[in-house]
Amino acid sequence: MNHASSIVGAITPLLATASFSVPLLSLFIRSKKFYNAYALAVSAIALAMASWTFVSLVEGGYKPIIYRFGGWPPPVGIVYEVDALNGFLGLYASLVMFIAFLFSTWYSKFIDDVIWYYTLLLGLETGVIGCIYTGDVFNLFVMLEVLSISAYGLAAFFTRRPAALEAAFKYAFIGAVITTLYFIATVILYSAYGTLNMADLLGKSTLASSNGFSGWLFGDIASASLAAIAFTLWVFTFKSALFPNHFWVPDVYSAAPVPVIAAFSGAVEVTGVYVVARFMYTLFGAGSVLALNGYRDSILLMLLVLGVASGLVGSLMMIMQKNAYRLLGYSTISHIGLLYMVLSLGMSYVPSDVLKTALTALIYHIVNFGLGKVLMISSIGLVSASAGERDLDKLSGLSRLYPIASIGITMAVFQLIGLIPFGGFYSKLLMYQAFISSGQLILAVALIVVSAISSLGYLKIFYALIFPPLLRSYVKESEGVLMPIISALAIAVLLLGIFSPALLKFIEAVVENSLMPKGVEMYYGSFAEVLRGYTGGG
Amino acid sequence: MIDAFTFLFTTCMLSIIVNLGISLYGVLYRPSLIKKIISLTIFSDSANITAIIIGYVRWRNPGEIAPPVLLNPSPTLEDIETFAKVAVDPLPQALVLTAIVIGLAVTLFLVFLTLQMYRFYGTTDVRRIAKLRG
């Protein structure tokens, strides 16, 4: 077992332990500054570990890294399997969470009880990283629950505000139902395949290979996969807020603490998109039992339609919002719609080079949208938290007090609309190319219509925060740590655009080695190699 | 012609599925928050029973099914062989254990939320708790 593998295994236990030791530490230490530093240090360590994992993955030629918990052989014990895709997204998510923690050190002056806040936020990071790194379907359920419970708690964090309670209760009720449904889906998978390991499921559903540990099949895998994938897709479209399952996002955004909104938008919903991609391309890919009866094509088509609907609904609803964060919630929904539009181009009649372009656009747009959104939320957070208001009418002209916030909002709007030197433009251009070369002109038109409508919504933020005069005099808060966050992110979104040719080449290699057939083969190959170590070449 | 064992098994399976459907209806469409919590516990319990039933190795003869418990504290190789032959699948039971613990946490959180909502809104009717709209 090499270093990279141990780090993959250590990252979630570390985060979980750090999270649970916050309430214990509170028996001895009450200082707010200590908890700020503690949580920031933990998330910095997690970021360093995720980067180390990804660097060693690239150095090893994208060969998936496997960590076996307790040293058990893969189908028997839980494993974490990190290939190019989840290595990259794990790095991205831990970066977003690190920014959220950095933001929290500034925001903590508006919070009375930082102990529970940091416990829950560290729990959220545990859930996100666990969901991304895991190689086991049931461990995904456990991590999903860790993520969800922390998310419910953070949504209801301001328990004195009725809006926060209402949002959290709506989110938590349906969230509890969907996680139970995902539990049923894992049980159905287990009943037919006799295994819960992702690589083993891939082997049995696609490559028709068995192994000595989990035996061969126990039931009708075709119907079990149909039922399981139906439930799973419903669950993870809820987590990632696709159109008919998107209702929780604006509610939760309108009352949660601001750094939490950044974490939700940048990391939690992206996790849902990642899991759908993992199920549709790795576990039940183009050659699996699911593709034989046309189910895979038809649900991908449904996801495509819902992606378009989500983009349109999100961008239309954006225009009429009064609460700044509610507006950003609808903007997230519209971007998630765009992500699903490119995610679902994997139908059997779409050529594989088009699919490769589409998936490259997917990952590139995840990064562009996530960083642009975090930049936007931290800029607006600086303004709105200082004023104690979230209503756009009452915030009018406030960003004149904070020039850095004005710059941040401007850059973020350009990034999210997709203007030319920014990264958002290049990812939308790549999406457009994928749609045109797949022969679906209507999708390309839909992409442009969605961008155009949503630009009206972003214009509203401009118009409310930057142009009008101040309503009354405010006491100016110090920017503190938000100054470096906003300037670094503003430079980052510019660099994402300027270096897009090199970045795209890199992301294309990531896609080639994870979601495309070559990467799927490598995913199974690593698993088989570990098994061979136990059975002695069998 | 089916025997009593198969008949009971099928009835059990069908009633679980009906139970899942009814409790899903309850948790999604009943307006009262308390009834939603009750339906949610029924829903997760039905899901747990589904898991247990799937772990029950149905295709064996009734005489060859036993709980996954080793009676001998220091088992010999033969003990382990017979154990592996008759014991039901223990993995779904482990899964259920995890799910029960998580379900408890979620239910507690929901009860707390309901109490706090009642203090603010004076009602537990979902249709009247709709401040966040549009």
Place this chain on the structure above:
Amino acid sequence: MLIVSDPVSASIFISLMMLCLTLLLYLVVKALKPKHSGSGDESREMYLGGEHPNILSKPHVLQSGLYWAIVFRDFKRVYRGLVEKVHTGIAIDWAYYMTAWLLILLLLAIIALGVSSLI
């Protein structure tokens, strides 16, 4: 790579984008242009573009004015549907849309099962 190697679709993309922006600007200009009342009678009432006179007491134009000016007339029906039918804020109404999506998934699964039994 992809971006520089395909100038044709890049130029189509940029020109469509430009077209959309022009349309948008046109809409904004059209909406903000002062309108003359077409009735032609000699009323002394101040015309405020259909707004209530109390907006004059506001220190500046509210940002919601932008929305109402552009969207109110043209998209009235769409928004009424979106707000009163879909985003009502009542959890039971959400559940209808969410279960519809689940039922579509399950229905497709049943159809696929039928297809695979025919093969």
